[in-house]
Amino acid sequence: MALQGKHALITGSSRGIGRGIALKLAESGVNVGVHYRQNEAAANDTLAKVRERGVDGLTVQADVSRPEDISRMFNRVQAEFGKLDIFVSNARPEIPEFYQPLMDMTLEQYDMAFDSQAKAFFLGVRESARLMPDGGRIIAVTYSPSGRTGSWQPWGAMGAAKAALDSLCRYFAVALAKRGITVNGVSPGATDDSVLNGLPPEVFQAIKDWHESGWTPVGRMGTPADIGNAVALLCMEEASFITGQIIHADGGGSIMDPVFPLAIQQG
Numbered sequence: 691m692a693l694q695g696k697h698a699l700i701t702g703s704s705r706g707i708g709r710g711i712a713l714k715l716a717e718s719g720v721n722v723g724v725h726y727r728q729n730e731a732a733a734n735d736t737l738a739k740v741r742e743r744g745v746d747g748l749t750v751q752a753d754v755s756r757p758e759d760i761s762r763m764f765n766r767v768q769a770e771f772g773k774l775d776i777f778v779s780n781a782r783p784e785i786p787e788f789y790q791p792l793m794d795m796t797l798e799q800y801d802m803a804f805d806s807q808a809k810a811f812f813l814g815v816r817e818s819a820r821l822m823p824d825g826g827r828i829i830a831v832t833y834s835p836s837g838r839t840g841s842w843q844p845w846g847a848m849g850a851a852k853a854a855l856d857s858l859c860r861y862f863a864v865a866l867a868k869r870g871i872t873v874n875g876v877s878p879g880a881t882d883d884s885v886l887n888g889l890p891p892e893v894f895q896a897i898k899d900w901h902e903s904g905w906t907p908v909g910r911m912g913t914p915a916d917i918g919n920a921v922a923l924l925c926m927e928e929a930s931f932i933t934g935q936i937i938h939a940d941g942g943g944s945i946m947d948p949v950f951p952l953a954i955q956q957g
C-alpha cells in the first residue's frame with residue numbers, strides 16, 4: 691500500500707497492458723481512472739477488478755487522437771477526483787488505423803499514429819500537470835526499439851511516433867523537474883494478453899517461441915502485470931530522482947544484438 695490514497699488516470703486501461711497497470715496500481719492503494727475508447731464493458735470490468743482490490747475509481751471515454759476529447763477526459767477526472775497524482779499515457783489505436791508500409795500509407799493512418807501518441811502525450815502532460823500536486827508522476831508507455839530501428843515496415847509511422855513520444859518525455863522531464871514531477875517512459879517487450887493475442891494463433895505462437903528461444907534473455911514474453919510493476923515502481927516516492935528516462939521492461943530483449951545467430955552468441 692505504498693501509494694495509498696493517490697489518484698491515477700491510465701489511458702487505454704480497459705484491456706491489455708493498461709489494465710495490468712491499473713490493477714497493479716490498485717494493489718498499491720491507488721484509486722484509478724479507467725479510460726477506454728469504445729469498449730465500455732471491458733472498462734467496467736477493469737473498474738470492478740480495481741474495486742476488488744479495495745480502492746475506488748471511475749471509467750471515462752475519450753478518443754485520444756481528438757484534443758477536445760482529451761480536455762473533456764481531464765475535466766471529468768478533475769470533477770470526480772479533485773486532483774491527479776499519476777498520469778499514464780498508454781492508449782494505442784487499433785492496428786488497421788496505422789499499420790501500413792510507409793509507401794502505401796494514407797495520411798489518415800500517419801496522422802493517427804502521431805495524434806494518438808506524440809500529440810496526445812503533449813496535451814495529456816499539460817492537462818495532468820494542471821491537476822497534479824508537486825511530486826506527481828507522468829509515464830508514457832512506448833515501444834522504444836521501434837523508434838530506433840527500421841525493419842518492421844508497417845510499423846513505420848508508429849515507430850516514428852514512439853520516437854517522438856520518447857523525446858517528449860525528456861523535454862517534459864526538465865520542464866516539470868522543479869515541481870518534483872517525474873516524466874519517464876516504460877518500454878515493454880512483446881507482451882502476452884495484449885494486442886498480440888488478436889494475431890492469427892500460428893503468428894502469436896511464432897512470436898512466443900522466438901522469445902522463449904533466448905531472444906528475450908529471461909526466456910518468456912512479458913505480461914501486463916510485469917509492466918504494471920514497472921509503472922508502480924516509478925510511482926514510488928523512492929523513485930523521485932529518476933526522470934527523463936526510458937525504462938525497458940522487457941526481460942532484457944532490448945539488449946540483444948541481432949547481428950549474429952543466437953547459437954553463436956550463446957557460445
Ligand SMILES: NC(=O)c1ccc[n+]([C@@H]2O[C@H](COP(=O)([O-])OP(=O)(O)OC[C@H]3O[C@@H](n4cnc5c(N)ncnc54)[C@H](OP(=O)(O)O)[C@@H]3O)[C@@H](O)[C@H]2O)c1
Nearest residue numbers: 702706707726727728729753754781782783880881884885
Ligand atoms: N502489446 C505489446 O506487446 C506491446 C509492446 C510494446 C509496447 N506496447 C505499448 O503498450 C500500450 C498498450 O498496448 P496493448 O497491446 O496493451 O493495447 P491493446 O490491448 O490493443 O489496448 C488498446 C487500448 O487503447 C484504447 N484505444 C484504442 N484506440 C484508442 C483511441 N483512439 N483513443 C483512446 N484509446 C484508444 C483501447 O480502448 P477500447 O478497449 O475501448 O478499444 C484499449 O484500452 C501501447 O502504447 C503499445 O504501443 C505494447
